[in-house]
Amino acid sequence: MQNLTTLGEFIIKNQQDFPYAKGELTRLFNAITLASKVMNSQINKAGLVDDLMGKVGTENVQGEEQKKLDVYANKVFINALKARNEVCGIASEEEEETIIFENEAGKNGKYIVLIDPIDGSSNIEVNVSIGTVFAIYRRVSPIGTAAVLEDFLQKGRAQVAAGYVIFGSSTMLVFTTGNGVNGFTYDPSVGVFYLSHTNIQIPEKGTIYSVNEGNYAYFSESMKSFIDYCKFVDTSTNRPYTGRYIGSMIADLHRNFLKGGIYMYPDSIKSPNGKLRLLYECNPMAFLIEQAGGKATNGKQAILDIKPREIHERTPFYGGSSKMVSQLEMMLTNTL
Ligand code: AHM
Ligand code: MG
Helix, strand or coil: CCCCCEHHHHHHHCHHHCCCCCCHHHHHHHHHHHHHHHHHHHHHCCCCCHHHCCEEEEECCCCCEEEHHHHHHHHHHHHHHHHCCCEEEEEECCCCCCEECCCHHHHHCCEEEEEEEEECHHHCCCCCCEEEEEEEEECCCCCCCCCCHHHHCCCHHHCCEEEEEEECCCEEEEEECCCCEEEEEEECCCCEEEEEECCCCCCCCCCEEECCHHHHHHCCHHHHHHHHHHHCCEHHHCECCEECCCCCHHHHHHHHHHHCCEEEECCCCCCECECCEHHHHHHHHHHHHHHCCCEEECCCCEHHHCCCCCCCCECCEEEECHHHHHHHHHHHHHCC
């Protein structure tokens, strides 16, 4: 067997990357990896177990119908994080209000976690990749008190760590603590994540664009012109590009991390602020993208510089290879 580095060993070796007290990062990531392992085993048998397939019959705060796996994953991640005593509050796509841990341990917790427990829910039933995405912040309110809204409404730039788990043909955890991006592949036979992708760098240029083109008619003229640009024949710039859209942001962006490309969820007549949520979808992915040398924007400013106003706010999102995102930004501003 090769000399493989486990996630645990990697975190211990890189504790100094996390400029806070020793052991906190380890405990936070222990919670996330434990929950991910539980989810991995459940997702793998989702087609067999009635309790995990289908809809719950309720809607989340965004008016989207909740799948049983959304609700289950939400509980698994919240329970795992609560048990580690590092976290004073959690915001989740599946919870209307923030969850504040008001017990002694919670009040002393230094971190806030924002999470989308299952991203790409529409893909659960058709056995296509889904994921979990999370952002971690230091609280701004005093330790020893209950967390407040301000702790959650920090700019993405203030993140101390972020990551995603992709449940694909293999399960991977990809994360950053602000010192590059590393990927770990799960070996279910041993129950361990191994370092498999060191210092991931998004290629500066790419040839893949991904967007829900079914919404073309609803997009702005400038957005339409960028899509037309992607399809235009110009061999000197490798166009036409290849179109790929999985419908799971994490999976589409994971491909960009490894191969280059641009992922877009624009604003449109149908969704004036786009669809994706700033705090627990766009911010963690933008932090990872910038850490991997790419770019993430809402078309006007870097995602990480947006000052959030509310927990579930949405934003247009464009992220991936820096040259492709810059080209898009130029076309969005020129034709406005
Ligand atoms: P979800 O968190 O409810 O699954 O919504 C987010 C997902 C993204 O992963 C994906 O890119 C997008 O919604 C797909 O939406 P659409 O079907 O409108 O293209
Ligand atoms: Mg989502």
